[in-house]
Amino acid sequence: MKRLERRLNRYLDDLAWNIVKLPFKLIYLLFRWLLSNKRLTEDGYVLKKSKSGKDQYEHREIAEEILGRQLEAWEVVHHINGRRSDNRPSNLCVMARLDHDRYHKWYDGIFETYGRYPRRATQLKKVKESFRGKLLGDP
Numbered sequence: 001m002k003r004l005e006r007r008l009n010r011y012l013d014d015l016a017w018n019i020v021k022l023p024f025k026l027i028y029l030l031f032r033w034l035l036s037n038k039r040l041t042e043d044g045y046v047l048k049k050s051k052s053g054k055d056q057y058e059h060r061e062i063a064e065e066i067l068g069r070q071l072e073a074w075e076v077v078h079h080i081n082g083r084r085s086d087n088r089p090s091n092l093c094v095m096a097r098l099d100h101d102r103y104h105k106w107y108d109g110i111f112e113t114y115g116r117y118p119r120r121a122t123q124l125k126k127v128k129e130s131f132r133g134k135l136l137g138d139p
Helices: 002-035 058-067 097-114 120-129
Strands: 038-040 046-049 055-057 075-079 092-096
Touching: 046 058, 055 058, 058 075, 058 092, 075 097, 092 097, 097 120
Parallel strands: none
Antiparallel strands: 038 046, 046 055, 075 092
16 A cells, blocks of 8 residues: 555656646747757758748758759759658759659559568669669769
């Protein structure tokens, strides 16, 4: 009985402490959100304030820096591992929108046929050779 009573008291103490901390945590999160220049969209992409003050997708900004030019409207920055918030240059590839659509048709077809996605090495080879992609992590 004593053991159950101690456990209940510990639980109530933790609950009370979390209730006390809640306003401070909310204030911290609000300030962090207001002062940050990055945020996630509903789709999982990272939006970042550009030098001009406008919101821009971080993966497009990184691609433009590496290529040394602005991306055309018909160019797409593809995330190789599928994680839209992973904007490392080794995970990004620039290709034409039509090639990107063809790539995803191939990629999804592999999954439907074999029940798994192709290996990274196979994806990289296909992106470069068949779909005219420019890997940003290449030297």
